[in-house]
Amino acid sequence: MYILNDNGRFISILSDYGFKATFGNEADTTFLKKALQALINSPCAIKTVEFVKNEMAAITIDSRSGIYDIACVDENENHFIVEMQLSEYPEFIQRMKFYALHRFNTMVKKGAYRFDNLQKIYCIGILAQNIFNEIADYHNIAILRNEKNEIIDDQLSFITLELAKFNKQLPDINTDLDKLIYTMKNLHTVTETSQFPTFWNEEWLKKAISEVDLRALTPEQKLAYEMAISANALAIKNENKKIEEAELEVKRMSIQKALKRGKLALDEIAEDNGVSLEFVINIQNEINTDK
Known part of the structure; x- marks a missing residue:
């Protein structure tokens, strides 16, 4: 804006x-x-x-x-x-x-x-x-x-x-x-x-x-401006990545909790958390490995 x-x-x-x-x-x-x-x-x-x-x-x-x-x-x-x-x-x-x-x-x-x-x-x-x-x-x-x-x-x-x-x-x-x-x-x-x-x-x-x-703008000022845009774009990309990772970690915790309760089918857990069935199965395998 x-x-x-x-x-x-x-x-x-x-x-x-x-x-x-x-x-x-x-x-x-x-x-x-x-x-x-x-x-x-x-x-x-x-x-x-x-x-x-x-x-x-x-x-x-x-x-x-x-x-x-x-x-x-x-x-x-x-x-x-x-x-x-x-x-x-x-x-x-x-x-x-x-x-x-x-x-x-x-x-x-x-x-x-x-x-x-x-x-x-x-x-x-x-x-x-x-x-x-x-x-x-x-x-x-x-x-x-x-x-x-x-x-x-x-x-x-x-x-x-x-x-x-x-x-x-x-x-x-x-x-x-x-x-x-x-x-x-x-x-x-x-x-x-x-x-x-x-x-x-x-x-x-x-x-x-x-x-x-x-x-x-002088050539030097234009270069500084382009560098600022590039730096901001990279910073935004990195920030979005951090947000995505944080959101994914929240989903992982929710899935782990649901799996340990054992009341829902795997496909239901996947649907509730907006992830693939494969993602849920991988977390289930991690839990079984740690036992």
């Missing part, structure tokens, strides 16, 4: 390559600065952004779901962690807390375990699937509040963006956040610039769009 369009001119921003080329563009942070400002709902423009090394090696690239994570700081030393999640992940908020608290602990250690004057941490999750089914809003900002909704602490902010909930049409697109979401969800479906909405001429969005325009 978000990743590939064989007839498209533009690479999806939600793909590994597209996300790195736009949000992770270290050479030009025009788009990133504006996108972060919109995502955290700040009236103040972010003047500078500096990428920092992500100290958690496990969250750099997750090829299983097409994720590329970035970490950066602004001119006020506020920290930003941005992660994109394409596949279903109901526990994603727990993952966000893990990332944010790891960054928090790092800051405290560097400050000789002092808790004063800590910079803010914004942990941003961009999700293709919904994780808060009971919440209608597609954009949520969570900080620590009491039962009266009074702010206790806003040093840690958790921002979630659930793309599947966003269904605004062009006449209703007004804010920078809505422009950002609309672009992420629809750019890869466009084939010609004549189809551009007017706000795609805004400088920050023009910068991002130019980075994922297949016609404008």
Whole structure:
């Protein structure tokens, strides 16, 4: 839905390559600065952004779901962690807390375990699937509040963006956040610039769009893009293989249990589990061998 369009001119921003080329563009942070400002709902423009090394090696690239994570700081030393999640992940908020608290602990250690004057941490999750089914809003900002909704602490902010909930049409697109979401969800479906909405001429969005325009890629960029596609295809193949193996193991356990009970015919066991009679007989032979 978000990743590939064989007839498209533009690479999806939600793909590994597209996300790195736009949000992770270290050479030009025009788009990133504006996108972060919109995502955290700040009236103040972010003047500078500096990428920092992500100290958690496990969250750099997750090829299983097409994720590329970035970490950066602004001119006020506020920290930003941005992660994109394409596949279903109901526990994603727990993952966000893990990332944010790891960054928090790092800051405290560097400050000789002092808790004063800590910079803010914004942990941003961009999700293709919904994780808060009971919440209608597609954009949520969570900080620590009491039962009266009074702010206790806003040093840690958790921002979630659930793309599947966003269904605004062009006449209703007004804010920078809505422009950002609309672009992420629809750019890869466009084939010609004549189809551009007017706000795609805004400088920050023009910068991002130019980075994922297949016609404008250099030979080196095209090679990187093709390699990313190849890597993702292999990762998906491997993941599907793992799923198939896991499903097969579940069937094996179910068949073993049925065989040991001895109440069903072999062909009935095969039919109930969606496997061949030969498969059931092989498992039966394994059981008899182990006796």
